[in-house]
Amino acid sequence: MKKMIVRGGQKLSGEVTIGGAKNSTVALIPAAILADTPVKFDSVPAILDVRNLMLILNSMNVPSTFNHGELQLDPTHIKNVPLPGGAIKSLRASYYFMGALLGKFGEAVVGFPGGDNIGPRPIDQHIKGFRALGAKVVEKNDAVHITTGAGGLHGARIFFDIVSVGATINVLLAAVKAQGTTVIENAAKEPEIVDLATFLNNMGAQIRGAGTDVIRIKGVPTLKATNTHTIIPDRIEAGTYLAFAAANGEGVLVKNVITEHLEPFIAKLVEMGVYLEVNEDSVYVAGGHELTPVTVKTAPFPGFATDLQQPITPLLMKAKGDSTIIDTLYPERIKHISEMKRMGGLISSKDGVITVQHSTQLKGTTVKASEIRAGVALLGLALMSEGTTTIINAENILRGYERIVEKLRGLSVNIEIAED
Incomplete structure (x- = not known):
């Protein structure tokens, strides 16, 4: 078993290249x-x-x-x-x-x-x-x-x-x-x-x-x-790094992106107030946004991808107000919620609707990655939190994200992998 140790409170900056899907x-x-x-x-x-x-x-x-x-x-x-x-x-x-x-x-x-x-x-x-x-x-x-x-x-x-x-x-x-x-x-x-x-x-x-x-x-x-x-670039990996950069970055260029594959996700970031420069095969995310709450509703392509429902959640906690998520494909995709609460995240689920509130008292602790996207959502929250977060069952994150530790280090993140 592997664990991921993340020291929060750092701003992401630099470039990251997306791998194959x-x-x-x-x-x-x-x-x-x-x-x-x-x-x-x-x-x-x-x-x-x-x-x-x-x-x-x-x-x-x-x-x-x-x-x-x-x-x-x-x-x-x-x-x-x-x-x-x-x-x-x-x-x-x-x-x-x-x-x-x-x-x-x-x-x-x-x-x-x-x-x-x-x-x-x-x-x-x-x-x-x-x-x-x-x-x-x-x-x-x-x-x-x-x-x-x-x-x-x-x-x-x-x-x-x-x-x-x-x-x-x-x-x-x-x-x-x-x-x-x-x-x-x-x-x-x-x-x-x-x-x-x-x-x-x-x-x-x-x-x-x-x-x-x-x-x-x-x-x-x-x-x-x-x-x-x-193999085409991974649109879910790209969306994950865009969400990380929007929530906790001060200038991040995400490269090797087919932006047409991410149109619903990019549109939602713009609706929130994230400043983006969308280029032919890359997206630049500037920092310092004032974010507004939104409603996210997943749907089959070309709708908002269910695999990006959890990765966008930490970003929603930065918005001034209540955001909602409705996953029409996998309404039981909520295993990240209890772990986020342990970190101070104001998030709840009832009758198939996830409510995400503005969260300012985020603190690192030990949490469990129950599956790929839940794990990477916890990683995104760890980047925003004060102190150190230890994510156990980190191999679940590694199943879906190529060289994620090395890529985050390239964005000035203090992160390491250790045996649990």
Whole structure:
């Protein structure tokens, strides 16, 4: 177990460069096993989720190497084996191996996914999609068993009952080698889905409509990687540093940002009164803002991302008045609240609405990072607090934020990692 020790009361200044998108990476790596050639990615974030995915690849006889942001893997001698419980349980995105293995072999046995506990995240829409493609899905012995008949997978028209990023990606992975054409309606539109479709299309897939609510996939017999795929910048990491800089900075430049992916978040900062200079691929945050309270309501892309609901919370405590947060996607994403109260944060939750009040008596203490975004929200509050904050279970933060300690040190933050 790791702990993060943060000495508060310091102003952030300088530059920080955003890495590759975690939520793209955890879909792209399972997608790579569909290739009939070695695959190479760059701008891969150095996070624990990547290491866990590499362990899963190794169990399938898919060797991989990861150095300086470049990940290479070779699925040409892949073996279809039941996937291990340990690494599968460590991250929810491991369920993308369901769609990838189904597309590759016509069958898959995958343990139920783990990851952050932020409330119910059922996989019923994934299963609905697999069955529409001709698969038989059985849940037994804490695993999902997916098989197809002699005819394999076939194209189908699938309408999701709810917008689901995971289900959209999983069905896309299964359909990319299916016979015929698959149409996914009410599809998720996140940039990470576009990134995945770009990768697959560059290998010979025929996917149209990624980024809209209707995606059409014409199955192809083979996929071959000929170029290195560069992963898009992480919009959640970018938003997190923008929130840190707005709350406790005196001039921070956030680089390698696709600002179009952050429009709802940037608009909310402007509404609060944060002074920003939005450039082509960077955002400069000046200090010394007088902030006004706002209402944040999460929604599927292009709305305000649920993953930025917690990271913006410390900033809301600087506003002169009461702000509210309504997470329409994960209303139980509130594990940070009790910990923030222990630091003096004036925050509460009732009937699915989080109320954040102006908080001036913030003091460092020992708190627990229960999951990625809750942990980084506590880190943001620690930067604003008087004294020292110790965040235990810090490996949860490291799962989603590349080299966060080094990046914060580059912004003049006194922070270190130690074994708990």
